[in-house]
Amino acid sequence: MATAATQSYLDVQKVLGQITPGTQADSGYISGVITELNKDKGGFANNVGQVGTWAVQVDEAFDRVTRGLHALVSSFGSQFPPLAGYYSEWSKYNQDWITHLLLSRDVASEHMSVLKRFDQVFIDMVQNITTDDERMDVISELDQFVSEDHDRSAEMSQGFLNLKAHIEDFVVRFSAWIATTSTQLEQRAKELQLEIDNIKKELQELDKQIQEATKALLGSAAGASTMIGVLGVVVAGTTVAILIAQRIIKGNDLSSRKNELKDVNQKQLAIAKIKSDFDGLKPDIALICEKLVLFAEIWSSVRSQSVQFRDTLKGGMDAVNNATFKQQVTLARQLCNPLVDGLEKYATALVNRPSK
Numbered sequence: 001m002a003t004a005a006t007q008s009y010l011d012v013q014k015v016l017g018q019i020t021p022g023t024q025a026d027s028g029y030i031s032g033v034i035t036e037l038n039k040d041k042g043g044f045a046n047n048v049g050q051v052g053t054w055a056v057q058v059d060e061a062f063d064r065v066t067r068g069l070h071a072l073v074s075s076f077g078s079q080f081p082p083l084a085g086y087y088s089e090w091s092k093y094n095q096d097w098i099t100h101l102l103l104s105r106d107v108a109s110e111h112m113s114v115l116k117r118f119d120q121v122f123i124d125m126v127q128n129i130t131t132d133d134e135r136m137d138v139i140s141e142l143d144q145f146v147s148e149d150h151d152r153s154a155e156m157s158q159g160f161l162n163l164k165a166h167i168e169d170f171v172v173r174f175s176a177w178i179a180t181t182s183t184q185l186e187q188r189a190k191e192l193q194l195e196i197d198n199i200k201k202e203l204q205e206l207d208k209q210i211q212e213a214t215k216a217l218l219g220s221a222a223g224a225s226t227m228i229g230v231l232g233v234v235v236a237g238t239t240v241a242i243l244i245a246q247r248i249i250k251g252n253d254l255s256s257r258k259n260e261l262k263d264v265n266q267k268q269l270a271i272a273k274i275k276s277d278f279d280g281l282k283p284d285i286a287l288i289c290e291k292l293v294l295f296a297e298i299w300s301s302v303r304s305q306s307v308q309f310r311d312t313l314k315g316g317m318d319a320v321n322n323a324t325f326k327q328q329v330t331l332a333r334q335l336c337n338p339l340v341d342g343l344e345k346y347a348t349a350l351v352n353r354p355s356k
Contacts, residue, residue, distance in 0.1 A: 034331055049345025055101060056353045058284045062094050065277045072270055079267065080181065086174055093167055100159040105350040107156045108343040114150065115343075118302050119336035126309055126329050129320050135313050142310040146303050157297065164289035171282060178275050185268045192261040199254045206247040213239045305332055 069087040125138045312319050
């Protein structure tokens, strides 16, 4: 339901562009759309305005991912040098998003003005043609209208298309890096755990050897070995001293491996968190870019409708009085108000978006 208003408008324009006088099937469809619009209590405008809510949600998602990347760089940038580059690239896309979003607000305001003029001036003139001279005047007015320059619509459309493509490429590359890094970390964690297990076995063996060597050196006083061990008395140059030195080395190795494993596990959690954030962002990005590009098509749709009206009017007064043509004009007019209201809701949602 959320896409009904914008999508219906564009679909209807395509239908209208294919209609010729006397086409009964399309005429019936148009009658159905007009009936639905007559029953509308603001739902279609809310559908259009809902895109503003989505935009704010994606805005917040951008911010969450940006903060997450920054935190990852701060914590693990020295271990993961590529992170800084990804963060810098993402920050640029975030800024591009904000720029395009602000432009979309301006374009929405511009479209509101265009739609009001289309409705209150040009469609009104078409509906009130009574003479051939008036018909020729309206053709001239429509000629001027369709020649107007609304390049910012195209700029916005291309901007979101480019941003969408860049982000999709970024997500593929970043996801691949995450997958590779995760695999490497997982493999390293397994290696470290194996090393830790082996060192523990070596320490157990060294403890046994130290105990046996101490007993051998003490001879009949072997019972004192436990107390000597507790006190940490070591006689330099003895077998016990060499074994204890080796045990210290292995103990340090064990501590080092445990610390590295802890670090690897933390990195795995951090990588998993960022992956989760990006996985959640992907559908939002695709959705919002798709919807905002539809906004950019409104002017081209209005222009196409105006061209069709103009060309139909060139057919003379018979075309003006054709029932299907009158139905097309009525539909175009009834589509304008909910679109204007929806675009106003959209622009308001962007104006009220939380500041970062």
